[in-house]
Amino acid sequence: MQTGLDFSVIWNNMAHFMIGRYPSGPIGGLMLTLYLALIGLVLSFVGGLVLGLLCVSHNRFIRYPTLAVVNVIRGIPLLMVIFWMYFLLPALIGRPTPENWTIIMALTVFTSAYMSQIVQAGIEGIPRGQTEAALSTGLRPFQAMVHVILPQALRNMIPSFVNQFVSMIKDTSLAFIVGVSELTHVATQVNNRTMVYPTEIFIFIAAVYFIICFAFTTLSRWLEQRLAWRRAI
Amino acid sequence: MIRFEGVHKWFKKLHVLNDVNLHVKQGEVVVLCGPSGSGKSTLIRTVNRLEPIDRGKLIVDGQNLSDPKTDINKLRAEIGFVFQQFNLYPHLSVLKNITLAPIKIRNITRGEAEEQATVLLERVGLAEKRDAYPAQLSGGQQQRVAIARALAMKPKIMLFDEPTSALDPEMIGEVLQVMQGLAHTGMTLIVVTHEMGFAREVADRVVFIDFGVILEEATPEEFFKNPKHERARLFLKEILSPMH
Numbered sequence: 326m327q328t329g330l331d332f333s334v335i336w337n338n339m340a341h342f343m344i345g346r347y348p349s350g351p352i353g354g355l356m357l358t359l360y361l362a363l364i365g366l367v368l369s370f371v372g373g374l375v376l377g378l379l380c381v382s383h384n385r386f387i388r389y390p391t392l393a394v395v396n397v398i399r400g401i402p403l404l405m406v407i408f409w410m411y412f413l414l415p416a417l418i419g420r421p422t423p424e425n426w427t428i429i430m431a432l433t434v435f436t437s438a439y440m441s442q443i444v445q446a447g448i449e450g451i452p453r454g455q456t457e458a459a460l461s462t463g464l465r466p467f468q469a470m471v472h473v474i475l476p477q478a479l480r481n482m483i484p485s486f487v488n489q490f491v492s493m494i495k496d497t498s499l500a501f502i503v504g505v506s507e508l509t510h511v512a513t514q515v516n517n518r519t520m521v522y523p524t525e526i527f528i529f530i531a532a533v534y535f536i537i538c539f540a541f542t543t544l545s546r547w548l549e550q551r552l553a554w555r556r557a558i
Numbered sequence: 559m560i561r562f563e564g565v566h567k568w569f570k571k572l573h574v575l576n577d578v579n580l581h582v583k584q585g586e587v588v589v590l591c592g593p594s595g596s597g598k599s600t601l602i603r604t605v606n607r608l609e610p611i612d613r614g615k616l617i618v619d620g621q622n623l624s625d626p627k628t629d630i631n632k633l634r635a636e637i638g639f640v641f642q643q644f645n646l647y648p649h650l651s652v653l654k655n656i657t658l659a660p661i662k663i664r665n666i667t668r669g670e671a672e673e674q675a676t677v678l679l680e681r682v683g684l685a686e687k688r689d690a691y692p693a694q695l696s697g698g699q700q701q702r703v704a705i706a707r708a709l710a711m712k713p714k715i716m717l718f719d720e721p722t723s724a725l726d727p728e729m730i731g732e733v734l735q736v737m738q739g740l741a742h743t744g745m746t747l748i749v750v751t752h753e754m755g756f757a758r759e760v761a762d763r764v765v766f767i768d769f770g771v772i773l774e775e776a777t778p779e780e781f782f783k784n785p786k787h788e789r790a791r792l793f794l795k796e797i798l799s800p801m802h
Contacts, residue, residue, distance in 0.1 A: 452645075455645060457608055457639075458641060458646070459647075459658075459659075460608070461606055462639075462658070462659035462710075462711055463631055463711055
């Protein structure tokens with residue numbers, strides 16, 4: 326009978342946790358988790374920026390529908406979005422989609438909605454006088470946004486963006502529901518195979534998520550300080 | 559150059575501009591004054607349509623501001639605007655604050671724009687601050703940079719909305735001197751200010767406004783020596799000897 330914890334199961338399956346069945350099979354484990362989160366981050370940054378800009382549009386026929394969509398997405402659980410994508414995306418494009426892209430699209434749609442709120446708040450947080458100054462020199466509204474408002478707003482948004490990214494890393498664990506072999510899915514596989522080490526395995530998995538997320542939070546704090554405003558003397 | 563014809567504007571129910579008729583000729587320096595809340599800032603902000611007007615006609619540089627065919631962005635490039643709160647771009651250096659619009663709008667090269675910005679900075683006495691950021695400058699310096707930024711577009715008209723009201727007293731002079739220099743170049747200037755010394759020395763005309771109505775239009779000598787309207791008299795008394 327087993328007494329105490331035996332972490333040798335972790336070392337014996339380390340490669341599996343980190344990269345899945347790669348190179349003999351597709352990449353998985355932690356690498357896949359990071360891959361999903363990274364692609365999701367880039368896409369939802371773009372998505373959030375576009376949605377956020379539409380949300381602050383002066384044209385109400387653009388603003389209100391966008392706000393409606395954003396609020397609907399924010400009002401449903403991520404798991405629902407994943408199921409939607411799982412069944413909807415193949416139907417939409419008329420052929421089966423790889424599970425990885427199901428997850429990436431779900432994360433992107435979901436996180437974009439949250440990002441758009443950050444972008445909206447960031448833009449609205451810049452004093453009105455900045456826009457007026459830019460417009461008064463003859464810049465077009467779009468140029469004023471790109472050259473004057475966004476550079477200031479984005480800098481203020483960095484901490485919130487990193488928070489979203491950290492949430493997204495954790496959210497990738499829901500991918501196991503559609504059989505994507507990211508870190509959590511690999512953990513359940515190893516657990517099913519070895520049978521008697523669930524505690525060790527899931528302590529380890531939790532630690533991995535924590536370390537990754539903590540690292541990014543720390544990075545963001547450092548970045549925030551580096552980019553801090555040059556304050557008045 | 560600028561012609562108001564029966565201009566009205568409302569903020570909700572507040573009638574901020576009430577039948578304003580005013581003609582500012584090319585090269586003229588007009589000082590707008592009046593008590594706070596009188597509508598003088600709103601009036602100057604209508605000239606480049608930071609505030610749209612609700613009724614009447616406003617012609618600037620031959621273009622009707624209410625005409626949908628008027629390209630407001632193009633027109634704004636010809637009108638410099640200086641704000642009470644400076645509104646410099648805090649994320650850009652002094653040089654970039656000045657060169658941003660010329661590069662984007664006038665299609666000149668970065669080199670040309672920087673050369674021109676350097677000349678302007680010399681003119682406002684801040685050549686050595688070209689690489690500083692706005693937060694590193696004093697209020698008076700920031701406002702002079704803001705003037706240089708507006709001048710960089712080579713505007714036909716310059717509008718000043720209480721340019722010295724946010725400044726410490728010892729910095730007001732340096733900004734007024736730059737403005738005085740501008741007036742002597744023959745540029746069309748409209749200045750909202752409480753600096754009556756500036757009005758007396760530099761203005762061709764003083765316009766007194768209260769409750770959105772132009773109550774008096776006169777040369778500075780006339781306005782200061784012999785204000786016709788009771789409210790103007792009261793205002794001058796308040797502003798010239800506030801202790802009484």
